[in-house]
Amino acid sequence: MKTKIDFDINKLVRPNILKLKPYQSAREQMSDQDAILLDANENPFPIGYNRYPDPLQRNLKTKIGEIKNIATENIFLGNGSDEIIDLLIRAFCIPGKDSILINAPTYGMYEVCANMNDAKVIKVNLDNEFQIDLPTVLKKSQQAKIIFICSPNNPTGNLIQQDLIVDLLKNFNGIVVLDEAYIDFANDAGFSSKIDNYPNLVVLQTFSKARAMAGIRLGMAFMNTEIVNILNKIKYPYNISLLNQKAALKALEDDSVNSGIKAILEQREWLISELKKLKIVDKIWPSDANFLLVQFKNHKQVFEFLLREDIIVRDRSNEPNCEGCLRITVGKSLDNLMLISCLKQFERVKNYNYEKDTVFRS
Numbered sequence: 001m002k003t004k005i006d007f008d009i010n011k012l013v014r015p016n017i018l019k020l021k022p023y024q025s026a027r028e029q030m031s032d033q034d035a036i037l038l039d040a041n042e043n044p045f046p047i048g049y050n051r052y053p054d055p056l057q058r059n060l061k062t063k064i065g066e067i068k069n070i071a072t073e074n075i076f077l078g079n080g081s082d083e084i085i086d087l088l089i090r091a092f093c094i095p096g097k098d099s100i101l102i103n104a105p106t107y108g109m110y111e112v113c114a115n116m117n118d119a120k121v122i123k124v125n126l127d128n129e130f131q132i133d134l135p136t137v138l139k140k141s142q143q144a145k146i147i148f149i150c151s152p153n154n155p156t157g158n159l160i161q162q163d164l165i166v167d168l169l170k171n172f173n174g175i176v177v178l179d180e181a182y183i184d185f186a187n188d189a190g191f192s193s194k195i196d197n198y199p200n201l202v203v204l205q206t207f208s209k210a211r212a213m214a215g216i217r218l219g220m221a222f223m224n225t226e227i228v229n230i231l232n233k234i235k236y237p238y239n240i241s242l243l244n245q246k247a248a249l250k251a252l253e254d255d256s257v258n259s260g261i262k263a264i265l266e267q268r269e270w271l272i273s274e275l276k277k278l279k280i281v282d283k284i285w286p287s288d289a290n291f292l293l294v295q296f297k298n299h300k301q302v303f304e305f306l307l308r309e310d311i312i313v314r315d316r317s318n319e320p321n322c323e324g325c326l327r328i329t330v331g332k333s334l335d336n337l338m339l340i341s342c343l344k345q346f347e348r349v350k351n352y353n354y355e356k357d358t359v360f361r362s
């Protein structure tokens, strides 16, 4: 499993960030829980939240490390994965000069964060099966500092083949960010146990999907300690609030995540079987995630019809190789039942014109 790359973090990081003297919180060195805290100008009278949170989130990382079997020094936590995506681009891409590479269609935040940081975006389309076009990526990535891979990919739903990811890791001299936001829905262990083999690998996971905690904004990243140290230098000192750290710890203690995943996977199969019966459905892409990419006849009308019935799905039809496609999240059974019943209704009244229906409009 020897990699061909010559990984040198000091050559990859932006020079100003390499030199950066980070903001120092005195609490980073603190180990005694009962210390008298006169260092941070807090109000000493407790109402529950009078103290700044642990800047390194040590208790939470210990718990996550136990569950994932990953050493705490290989873990970085962000205010959502979105913060981590932004920090990675900020750490490695010199504005106006460096680029990232994305495999389209994919999650929109990679490009948005690149734009915010004035990093260029090299876009390579996924192939007809939504797998990585390895020769093109290897060729074009010579200009890039970071390659983003999303597996299972959003919005297509499929896992990216392991050997393609390994080939990239072994041949790309920059950072490979593997976004596994949906890995808990897939029948696959993912790459988080492989960070020791690949110094250039960053695996992203999140509390937002299978863990049902999108509201607390907590993203996890696993990677070699050199990259963790860079991210720790440039993050805001108290990026994960005390409320969020507590909520996440509590959720991890009564860990009931698997029953929710099982229910969603059952509902996904039910939705697939019902969608297959509809004449307006042209194709249902295989899914390793909690959503389906579905190609419809008259997808615009389907989208509008659902919207009027207060069912909101995502139109992805403008993405490469996604003509006519809507992305539908697997909901709870009643949501899914309502969706299917609306789609059946649509099939019956397909050419119905709401605009001309004065009764409906009054």
Ligand SMILES: *Cc1c(COP(=O)(O)O)cnc(C)c1O
Pocket: 079, 080, 081, 082, 083, 107, 150, 154, 179, 181, 205, 206, 207, 208, 209, 214, 217, 218, 219
């Ligand atoms: C939903 C999603 C995330 C989650 O982002 P958070 O900021 O952690 O909520 C990350 N990546 C992809 C591809 C997603 O679809």
